[in-house]
Amino acid sequence: MRTTGEIIKELREAHGLSKQRLAELLDLKSYTTVSKWEVNENHPRGKEIKMLCTLFNISADYLLGLKDENVIPLFNYKYIPSSISAGLPITVDTVADYECERIALPDNVMGKWARNKDVFFLKVNGDSMNKIFPNDALIGIKMISLSELNDKDIVVFNYDNEYSVKRFMKNERANKLIFRPESNDETFTDIVIEEEQKDLVQIVGKVVVYIVTA
Incomplete structure (x- = not known):
């Protein structure tokens, strides 16, 4: 039987x-309070138990190790x-300069990318890729360089x-980069x-x- 400290540590790391x-x-x-909980030197009480249960969407019985539950593994x-x-491209601030928020998603949705710390999320605005994903879809992006891209990868890019x-479509013969929409709107x-424009492109x-969120 797992201890409360072990369960808190597991939930904290999973998120x-x-x-x-x-x-x-x-x-x-x-x-240090959390540290003591996780090694069972101390234990959460009343209000702390309630807040932990709300934060991790679990019951008090699960947190206290009294009951197993089918808790869906999440990761932030x-x-x-x-x-x-x-x-059409829109002007935004440099992605790296954003103060990122966090979104918790279940491992079964992420598949092989579950818990990959190099993946981050954005929301799509527009219909030029609506054969693949609709407006307002969340897209998970793995940071990668231009040289690592394969033909027909879907990419987020910065141009000028x-x-x-x-x-992304390679046209090595013409020595061009092509970024192609896949839309029902022709x-x-x-x-x-x-x-001569390639230096203006950042993948x-x-x-x-x-x-799909709706």
Whole structure:
């Protein structure tokens, strides 16, 4: 039978929280309280138990090791609270400069990318990729360089300080980069980057998973 301390540690790590961050969420004076819980030197009480149960969506019986439950494993991923256009590129601030929020997602949704700390999330705004994912879908992005991309990867890219998501198409013969929409609306067209413009392109990453939120 697992101890309460073991369960707290398992839940904290599954949600990608440091001891300090968990202490802040529970309004504790110091992360050492969490440390003592996890090695069973001390135990949460009343209000702390209720807050832990609310935070992790579990029952008190589960937290105290009295009852097993089918708890869906979750992990916290970075979430940038801004939409990336799937239509014409839109101007946004540099992605790296955002103060990221967190989004908890179940492992079974993430598949092989579950708990990958290099994956972060954005929301799609637009219809130029609606054959693949609709407007308002969440997209999980794995950071990757241009040289690592494969033909037909779906990518988020920055071109001349504007961000967009498209299908990447290699055209090595013409020495061009092509970013192709996949939309039911045929008015969307390719974004073609000529050789002399390639320095203006930054690949943010490739889309490895998407989640329809509505």
